[in-house]
Amino acid sequence: MTRSTARAWRRPETLLFLMAAGVPLSFATWQALLNNFAIEAAAFTGAEIGILQSLREVPGFLAFAVVFVLLVMREQTLALISLALLGIGTAMTGFFPTVVGLYCTTVIMSLGFHYYETIQSSLALQWIDKARAPETLGRLIAVGAFTGLLAYGMVWLAFEFFDLGYRTTYLAAGGLTAAISVAAWLAFPRYPEPVLQHRRIILRRRYWLYYGLTFLSGARRQIFMVFAGFLLVEKFDFGVDDIALLFLLNGVVSIVLAPRIGRLISRWGERKALLFEYLGLIGVFVAYAFVSSGPWAAVLYLVDHMFFALAIAIKTYFQKIADPADIASTAAVGFTINHIAAVVIPAAFGLLWLLSPAAVFLAGAGMAALSALLASMVPAHPAPGAETVLVPAPETA
DSSP: OOHHHHHHHSSHHHHHHHHHHHHHHHHHHHHHHHHHHHHHHHOOOHHHHHHHHHHHHHHHHTGGGHHHHTTTSOHHHHHHHHHHHHHHHHHHHTTOOSHHHHHHHHHHHHHHHHHHHHHHHHHHHHHSOTTTHHHHHHHHHHHHHHHHHHHHHHHHHHHHTSOOHHHHHHHHHHHHHHHHHHHHHHHSOOOOOSSOOOSSOOOOGGGHHHHHHHHHHHHHHHIIIIIIHHHHHHTTOOOHHHHHHHHHHHHHHHHHHHHHHHHHHHHHOHHHHHHHHHHHHHHHHHHHHHOOOHHHHHHHHHHHHHGGGGGHHHHHHHHHHSOGGGHHHHHHHHHHHHHHHHHHHHHHHHHHHHHOHHHHHHHHHHHHHHHHHHHTTSOSSOBTTBSSTTSOOOOOO
């Protein structure tokens, strides 16, 4: 390998791809096994799974504290430490098959996951130029989907053919993520910040639409993350192998579609992309509420997942309207806003689930409708000074 070739692969973008590959090895395994592990090993009901998911979102709610951590370490360093913590928390999960044990390991895993995701979002928006951002963010999703696919495949093989059990599977997945964080630490240099970032909490009135879209995105995501999968297991008796195969299909769809969705956002613009996502989700959530067939519920799960990549448009919308020095702080604040609803909804809706699962999904349809209303306020060409359709775009010379 020549010196120029070595320099070529040691780019910031390559580091983003490597870290993106490490996350799903742990998180996808944790997610694929969670409902079955919780029900079979810890005797969870809808109430306990709701509480667990609320606890899982607490570190996301506290993501604003990233700003203060950055007073003592660089963003790149924090990203790698967080990635290692995600792996450690996942590796520990199978050793604590109790309600309290699962709560504790979930918080450790989640702290790493959410702080990594906060910093990754900030670094991506700083290191990738605006013209390439949608497609590159789509490629990051595709890379994560590919390693997620490997994780789901390993889960399926572990339970279908090798009978490895929860403990060994969680340990292997978490260990791989931790190993990737160490390799990234050793292989890549420390990159300078393109623009010096604020080391304090930033809240700006002109970002209000971004805050609103981010809040509702967090609320909508919880319906999918917590209750769609739980519906498949509780109502339609999906086993670990069924859930793993469904996640495999989701991964294939993301690998194929995510980069194309990124290019579509570049072509359509953020407003059209977000409206398409939210109007489609209204139909998906209403269908969830009344589905009575396992195969059709699985189809809805796949369609629901397909819409996730369109959320790239919220990030690229913010990138276009933001002061570059605000990106790290606002990414942290945005994660906290995203998780305000995420902390409350799983526990509250877990209790609602006990009364009416359909009501949970109809509430999700209402959230999607409100999101569509906000998306209609995104201008065709967002820019500083033209953050919403309520603010006229600045005149150009």
